[in-house]
Amino acid sequence: xxxxxxxxxxxxxxxxxxxxxxxxxxxxxxxxxxxxxxxxxxxxxxxxxxxxxxxxxxxxxxxxxxxxxxxxxxxxxxxxxxxxxxxxxxxxxxxxxxxxxxxxxxxxxxxxxxxxxxxxxxxxxxxxxxxxxxxxxxxxxxxxxxxxxxxxxxxxxxxxxxxxxxxxxxxxxxxxxxxxxxxxxxxxxxxxxxxxxxxxxxxxxxxxxxxxxxxxxxxxxxxxxxxxxxxxxxxxxxxxxxxxxxxxxxxxxxxxxxxxxxxxxx
Numbered sequence: 489x490x491x492x493x494x495x496x497x498x499x500x501x502x503x504x505x506x507x508x509x510x511x512x513x514x515x516x517x518x519x520x521x522x523x524x525x526x527x528x529x530x531x532x533x534x535x536x537x538x539x540x541x542x543x544x545x546x547x548x549x550x551x552x553x554x555x556x557x558x559x560x561x562x563x564x565x566x567x568x569x570x571x572x573x574x575x576x577x578x579x580x581x582x583x584x585x586x587x588x589x590x591x592x593x594x595x596x597x598x599x600x601x602x603x604x605x606x607x608x609x610x611x612x613x614x615x616x617x618x619x620x621x622x623x624x625x626x627x628x629x630x631x632x633x634x635x636x637x638x639x640x641x642x643x644x645x646x647x648x649x650x651x652x653x654x655x656x657x658x659x660x661x662x663x664x665x666x667x668x669x670x671x672x673x674x675x676x677x678x679x680x681x682x683x684x685x686x687x688x689x690x691x692x693x694x695x696x697x698x699x700x701x702x703x704x705x706x707x708x709x710x711x712x713x714x715x716x717x718x719x720x721x722x723x724x725x726x727x728x729x730x731x732x733x734x735x736x737x738x739x740x741x742x743x744x745x746x747x748x749x750x751x752x753x754x
Contacts, residue, residue, distance in 0.1 A: 677717060
């Protein structure tokens with residue numbers, strides 16, 4: 489099998505371009521690195537355009553790779569070149585190019601009896617967003633919707649922090665206008681450190697939309713006034729003014745999980 493040695497190779501040049509958000513959007517492709525993440529994508533039905541393996545990875549796991557990639561195109565890349573094109577400090581030796589795979593799925597929300605939906609309003613930290621994806625899948629969130637100014641979900645740090653949840657959980661980007669129109673009859677909660685009520689007094693047994701804001705400046709409440717949201721706070725020690733957004737989100741989701749679990753057993 490031919491081995492790619494040159495950084496000037498057209499496919500290698502495209503991989504390097506896909507490190508940039510604008511290029512990802514322009515080409516409609518993204519990069520996923522790591523054996524487990526690529527297997528998660530494949531098992532979730534996400535199309536993998538092509539996989540690139542370092543020569544040493546190929547030699548160590550040839551049979552396993554051939555079985556997994558029986559229906560996927562792949563190429564071998566010289567080790568030092570793979571190290572140069574990898575986004576990670578410790579390259580895993582396997583990298584995939586995938587079409588952008590997150591698509592709007594509004595119909596799923598309508599089909600569920602009491603859906604839980606999260607809207608990320610400008611979350612910027614890739615680790616926070618990826619962790620929120622993982623939490624959302626684990627705690628039965630129906631959909632995670634992202635504002636236009638939320639960190640790019642195809643950022644490699646987001647994908648890795650999601651631990652594969654990004655491939656399974658319904659996730660898509662929507663404008664404020666779309667949110668206002670779709671959720672106009674929905675109960676809406678805004679996580680707000682200055683909220684009028686504490687979060688664990690709310691009844692989460694019915695459908696709701698939870699809006700989580702930017703880590704630095706929070707949520708511009710006037711944007712959502714027509715939805716008539718309820719502002720809920722997490723009571724904290726007076727020396728702590730706020731929590732990491734993923735941790736704050738988990739408090740709401742665990743409370744919803746607890747209430748729904750208890751109701752099922754009554």
